[in-house]
Amino acid sequence: DKSGKDGATVGSGLLTYPVLMAADILLYQADLVPVGEDQVQHLELTRDLAEKFNHAYSPTFTVPEYVLGKTAARVMSLQEPTRKMSKSDANLNANIYITDDADTIRRKIGRAVTDSGTEIRPGDDKPGITNLLDILSAATGTPIGELTNQWAGKTYGEFKPAVGEAVAAMLAPVRERHADLSKHPDHLAQVLKTGAEQAQQRAYRTLSKVYKKVGFVERFR
Helix, strand or coil, X not given: CHHHHHCCCCCHHHHHHHHHHHHHHHHCCCCEEEECHHHHHHHHXXXXXXXXXXXXXXXXXXXXXXXXXXXXXCCECCCCCCCECCCCCCCCCCCCCCCCCHHHHHHHHXXXXXXXXXXXXXXXXXXXXXXXHHHHHHHHCCCHHHXXXXXXXXXXXXXXXXXXXXXXHHHHHHHHHHHHHHCCHHHHHHHHHHHHHHHHHHHHHHHHHHHHHHCCCCCCX
């Protein structure tokens, strides 16, 4: 997918990312990790690494479990619904940012690619509508089957604005909180500093155990 977008060559960071993600999880002894559907394989790698290290050197790492959402576990691009939504997509109409205002969210979903036909139902032959149904289900908490019944016989022109309104309403409290916090940069800096110190202390506890067990000289802080 990446080489298709960026040419034949991809950076080494892409290839080492799964191991970096595993290190981030294991270092802090996480037991539950919320992920999207496309990251389940990364958690499986993380579990493998933890189990192999624990077997070789004695129990050290927590073997984490993943938590997968019941709906919208894999949100697809609004413009290419056969590909996952990406925050780095060059097409700004393909994704939704948490900080997008309500009008921008409505406009993006209004421009979302749909499918031939008029039925509002999930299906492999309707990736665009399936994606919007997933998004609406996540935004409202309504099961896909119930949404399909609600929208039976209605048009895309009626459906897409409803999805836009639901997403805008869901993100409004987050966006407003973000705007409020952004007014207090000193407070944010202190929160980040405190969090970094706590994270470092926890990380060093794990790292110290690892260094001792494998025979490395302990790092200086």
